[in-house]
Amino acid sequence: MALIEIQNLHASVDGKEILKGVDLVIEPGTVHALMGPNGTGKSTLSNIISGRPGYQVTEGRILLNGEDIADMEPDQRANAGIFLAFQYPVEIPGVASSTFLKAAINAKRRFQGLGEIDAMEFLKLVKGKAKELGIRDDMLKRPVNVGFSGGEKKRADILQMALLQPQFAILDETDSGLDIDALRVVSEGVNSLRTADRSFLVITHYQRLLSYIVPDVVHVFAGGKIVRSGGPELAEELEAKGYADYVSAA
Amino acid sequence: MVATESTIQTVKDIERYKYGFETDIESDRAPKGLSEDIVRFISAKKEEPEWMLEWRLKAYRHWLTMEEPQWASLHYPPIDYQDSYYYAAPKRREDGPKSLDEVDPELLATYEKLGIPLKEQEALAGVAVDAVFDSVSVATTYKKKLNDLGVIFCSISEAIREHPELVQKYLGSVVPQADNFFSCLNSAVFTDGSFVYIPKGLRCPMELSTYFRINEKNTGQFERTLIIADEGAYVSYLEGCTAPQRDENQLHAAVVELVTLDDAEIKYSTVQNWYPGDENGKGGIYNFVTKRAACRGRNSKVMWTQVETGSAITWKYPSCILQGDGSVGEFYSVAITNNRQQADTGTKMIHLGKNTRSKIISKGISAGRSEQTYRGQVRIAAKASGARNFTQCDSLLIGDQCGAHTVPYIESRNPSARTEHEATASRISDDQLFYCMQRGLSAEEAVGLIVNGFCKEVLQTLPMEFAVEAQKLVNISLEGSVG
Amino acid sequence: MSVVLSEIPVVTAATGLSPVLPGGHLPWLTGLRQAALAAFQQQGLPHRRTEAFKYSFAALGVVGKLDFVPALIAGDATLEALPAALPAFDGHKVVLLNGSYAPHLSDRAALPAGVEVQPLASLLARQPERLEGLLGSLVQYDEQPFAALASGLVDDGVVVLLEAGTVIDRPLHIVSITLTPGDAPVMAQPRLLIKAGAGSTATILESHVALGETETLSLPVAEILVEPNARLTHVKVRNDTARALHVASRTVKVLAGGIYQAFALSLGGAVARDDIAVELAGEQAEAHLNGAYAARDYQHMDTTIHMDHAVPNGRSSQVYKGVLADHGRGVFQGKVTVRKGAQHTDGQQLHKALLLSESAEVDVKPELKIYADDVTCSHGAACGELDDEALFYLRARGLDEATARDLLIEGFLDDVVEQVENDAIRTVLAGLVRAWLDARQEVA
Known part of the structure; x- marks a missing residue:
């Protein structure tokens, strides 16, 4: 069974149709790249999958492990295994990153019928993962994303992914605003999380990221739907030719 | 939107009153109503000296000429001052309890339910507790240990009898009897409260704490607290308040006076959780409190921290008169109002001395159909050269039926003084809420976390014992200890 | 404390x-x-308990003590030419002398089509029906005793009617001069009524100047209606002589998509109060109120603003700056109300004051009254003296202290003057600020 199956998805914001019939099947253990020009609805798709309020699905459906997720709240989707790495992670003043991580881990454990994580165990777990991602301990004490650089925000997001161990992760333009070093760290973090049953949807405008996170399938997204799919070579073709053909076609 | 609804529900949960139980102890009450006879009765019950009775009578006579203030943004039916009991004491043994063993076990059980660290194990926490139950002080723990250090920590009644020279010198010196309607009433009928004197140069090694609880029906509670930190002294004082659920409104009009001499410091923390009334605004405490500190000495400091979640009506402005050169006043406040609660609270920082500094951090959270006002005054007198004030007032609105108001008065008469004031009003951002929920937190948890973050600057100023209770009140878990 | 009303000469009159x-x-x-x-x-005159006049009732107490005579009784003041104190300004011009239209000083000849600028008294005589339901429809009397008094005596002033879609090429200059004809203190109540029709665009410069050595009391009352999608820029300049009292009241209503952009420069006089109430009554309406004031000697200047967001999606901002020298006293009270249901409101306010002397004083009361949750509102207030570091920087570059201070004060005020879009008006304002500083130097 496919991990994610999107069937003829139409969606709008304030009455304006953004998604115009998206079809996408993602098998367990695969990495899909979604590429396309800006303003065509790529972020809308990621927001709808993760259940952000403010979008109206007018037609079609999204299945997670064969189950329609339409009625699920954002936190239910998260606990069911959907993770969104944000394009612009929001700042939450006053809430220490470690407090936030603990709350998220405990929410997941509760969902799994487990008790709260032991303080020492949590400490060990977080420090270990943070070290792997090159995140300094003092960042964990700072409020969530407050005063973080662009790279730090993205790394913090990947740390959350590593701790929450989602089934399906969406990286929404994670590469935007990253210098080459940060890009490498983030990519390595993602690659280390690739397993036989975990899948990724990597949304990006540039081919650059895909030379670090090599996708199994590449989709071209334009005019509110997927207009072409292919292997990794498609990304290189896009890099060379640009999106002009697709923009005019859509 | 679902998220908004659950936000509102969360606030309801936060505010669900946990302390609505009542202790059945036969009490010793004065007749209902207020008159010179009642004032005399209270004074007699307290075995007070003649000067104290005269002081009370003077206040009472002046109070008769005063009118209840109307300027606050508060709406409530007229209070019938004759329809309340002004003295209610739990019946006790002839000589009063001398130690915890003699305190009525049911009372102790009440305190236990309240989570008050009254028992022996709390010695570890280093807290000395004076518990005021309705109108009288029940027991002061660790009296001996404090005595040895020269600290006086006792009920105000005892202080009037045992330390008249200190009481006469300082009582009413910060909040004069005629200061306002409620302080004047309090001066006439106060029944108990705490007295603290920290001798020169002593840094009080334990936190001192008083719990106030209104138990009797139709009882007004009028406690009076007086704290004096002599030169170079330091004390951290904690005050907690609860009351049982009742349909009728109960009056609470306290006066707190703080005095700091040269280089002295008082840290005064309050978690006020009087019964707020039900969701329709029935019942709840009317809380009219005058709290004021006089920083008389050079480089003295007073820090007020308050977490106000209870009461139907709150009228409270803990203030600092910064007389001594270089003295410092700080005010940290979290106020949460829900349902039909109304709070008009804030502070006054009166800069009189040179190089005086003040800081005001106020976080207001309004939900339900509640109304909340921050009202503050910063006054820089002409002689207060080099004075500094920084004020930050933030309001968070939850739901579209509540109100959040900010009314600061800034008066500056010295060119070398600098004042800065910032205020904001907003709701929890959808982006923050979604971010948290995308990481698996329920809307309730997300709101709790975000509100906690919003209040953090204030909550972190609380002593640990109180921080825990306060954070519980704001529905949050303790900050992680990572790092 | 309170004044016995029947003893106030103006009321009797x-x-x-x-x-x-x-x-x-x-x-x-x-x-x-x-x-x-x-x-x-x-209401009587403001007293200690009049919250809206908390910081100004005492300064205005003189109104109850002096024998102010309404201009109508005091007799005609004469003036051959416009005074030098008035900003020289090239534009359409209407002049009021003690509140009454002065044709010989006015120039309404070149007004474009669709723009009607009429003396109030003559319109009342000729076509009163056009004013019924309009005049007096916006002014409020609650805690506004002076607006009430002025409305009780309303006789003349200026009515500006812009037809839908009209665009005025050059600013319209409305001048109000207060001058005692004899020795008795005179009182005038220049009335201003502006209706900016849907989609119209106009810039109005309103100048006030009091002349002479006797006390004068000017009580301007303005009612301004900004209809849908109209864009009205309204600059007020007050530059009074030492004994002038000026208590102005302005009520503005902005309908959907309308933009009201105001600026006020306040100089001179004994006591001046500017009361501005704006209601954003239609969605997407905007109001931006900026201003600068500079008080010296014993001058008292009060700006009191109420920005009322009545419906959703409104935007408002306020930036005021004040300089207080000598015994000068500044008052700024700015209230932003967001009514129930007025979601997506953006309301901002900032007040900054510079105190230049040991005897100067500033009192600030910014206020938020919020009854809707999805809003972004804030206010800020700062008072202090000139920045030592900036002062040192300038002196290190060779400027003497007085020049350096002047430059910084000028910069402080110009920062807000810069907000005025019209070049000609901005130049006038900057010139007045400069003149104020120069005059101060001479005294020193």
């Missing part, structure tokens, strides 16, 4: 005047005047 005022035969106008006078009688 006012009660008897009503029938002889312009339009005295019109029942609606008589009703309006009587209601206004009644509101004044009922």
Whole structure:
């Protein structure tokens, strides 16, 4: 069974149709790249999958492990295994990153019928993962994303992914605003999380990221739907030719 | 939107009153109503000296000429001052309890339910507790240990009898009897409260704490607290308040006076959780409190921290008169109002001395159909050269039926003084809420976390014992200890 | 403490005047005047408990002590030419002398089509029906005793009617001069009524100047209606002589998509109060109120603003800056209200004051009253002296202290003057600020 199956998805914001019939099947253990020009609805798709309020699905459906997720709240989707790495992670003043991580881990454990994580165990777990991602301990004490650089925000997001161990992760333009070093760290973090049953949807405008996170399938997204799919070579073709053909076609 | 609804529900949960139980102890009450006879009765019950009775009578006579203030943004039916009991004491043994063993076990059980660290194990926490139950002080723990250090920590009644020279010198010196309607009433009928004197140069090694609880029906509670930190002294004082659920409104009009001499410091923390009334605004405490500190000495400091979640009506402005050169006043406040609660609270920082500094951090959270006002005054007198004030007032609105108001008065008469004031009003951002929920937190948890973050600057100023209770009140878990 | 009303000469005079005022035969106008006078009688002059005048009631106490005579009784003031104190300004011009239209000083010849600028008294005489329901429809008397008093005596002023879609090429200059004809202190109540029709665009410069060595009391009342998608820029300059009292009241209503952009420069006089109430009554309406004031000697300047967001999606901002020298006293009270249901409101406010002397004082009361949750509102207030570091920087570059201080003060005020879009008006304002600084130097 496919991990994610999107069937003829139409969606709008304030009455304006953004998604115009998206079809996408993602098998367990695969990495899909979604590429396309800006303003065509790529972020809308990621927001709808993760259940952000403010979008109206007018037609079609999204299945997670064969189950329609339409009625699920954002936190239910998260606990069911959907993770969104944000394009612009929001700042939450006053809430220490470690407090936030603990709350998220405990929410997941509760969902799994487990008790709260032991303080020492949590400490060990977080420090270990943070070290792997090159995140300094003092960042964990700072409020969530407050005063973080662009790279730090993205790394913090990947740390959350590593701790929450989602089934399906969406990286929404994670590469935007990253210098080459940060890009490498983030990519390595993602690659280390690739397993036989975990899948990724990597949304990006540039081919650059895909030379670090090599996708199994590449989709071209334009005019509110997927207009072409292919292997990794498609990304290189896009890099060379640009999106002009697709923009005019859509 | 679902998220908004659950936000509102969360606030309801936060505010669900946990302390609505009542202790059945036969009490010793004065007749209902207020008159010179009642004032005399209270004074007699307290075995007070003649000067104290005269002081009370003077206040009472002046109070008769005063009118209840109307300027606050508060709406409530007229209070019938004759329809309340002004003295209610739990019946006790002839000589009063001398130690915890003699305190009525049911009372102790009440305190236990309240989570008050009254028992022996709390010695570890280093807290000395004076518990005021309705109108009288029940027991002061660790009296001996404090005595040895020269600290006086006792009920105000005892202080009037045992330390008249200190009481006469300082009582009413910060909040004069005629200061306002409620302080004047309090001066006439106060029944108990705490007295603290920290001798020169002593840094009080334990936190001192008083719990106030209104138990009797139709009882007004009028406690009076007086704290004096002599030169170079330091004390951290904690005050907690609860009351049982009742349909009728109960009056609470306290006066707190703080005095700091040269280089002295008082840290005064309050978690006020009087019964707020039900969701329709029935019942709840009317809380009219005058709290004021006089920083008389050079480089003295007073820090007020308050977490106000209870009461139907709150009228409270803990203030600092910064007389001594270089003295410092700080005010940290979290106020949460829900349902039909109304709070008009804030502070006054009166800069009189040179190089005086003040800081005001106020976080207001309004939900339900509640109304909340921050009202503050910063006054820089002409002689207060080099004075500094920084004020930050933030309001968070939850739901579209509540109100959040900010009314600061800034008066500056010295060119070398600098004042800065910032205020904001907003709701929890959808982006923050979604971010948290995308990481698996329920809307309730997300709101709790975000509100906690919003209040953090204030909550972190609380002593640990109180921080825990306060954070519980704001529905949050303790900050992680990572790092 | 409070003044016995019957003892206030102006009121005694006012009660008897009503029938002889312009339009005295019109029942609606008589009703309006009587209601206004009644509101004044009922409130009396501001006193200690009048919250809206908390910081100015004492300074205005002189109104109750002096024998102010309404201009109508005091007799005609004469003036051959516009005074030098007035900003020289090339534009369409209407001049009021003690509140009454002065044709010989005005120039309305080149007004474009669709723009009507009429003296109030003549319109009341010729076509009163055009003013019924408009005049007096916006002004509020609650805690506004002076607006009530002025409305009770309303006789003349300027009516500006912009037809839908009209665009005025050059700014319209409305000048109000207060001048005592004899020795007795005179009182005038110049009225301003502006209706900016849907989609119209106009810039209005309103100048006030008091002349002479006797006390004058000017009580301007302005009612301004900004219709849908209209864009009105309104600059007010007040530059009074030492004994002038000026208590102005302005009520503005902005309808959907309308933009009201105001600036005020306040200089001179004894006591001045600017009361501005703006209601954003239609969605997507905007109001931006900026201003600068500079007080010296014993001058007292009060700006009191109420920004009322009545409906969703409104935007408002306020930036005011004040400089207080000598015994000068500044007052800024700015209230932003967001009414229930007025979601997506953006309301911002900032007040900054510079205190230049040991005897100067500033009192600030910014206020938020919020009844909707999805809003972004804030206010900020800062008071202090000139920045030592900036001062040192300038002196290190060779400027003497007085010049350096002047430069910084000028920069402080110009920062907000810069907000005025019209080049000609901005130049006038900057010139007045410069002149104020120069005059101060001479005194020093």
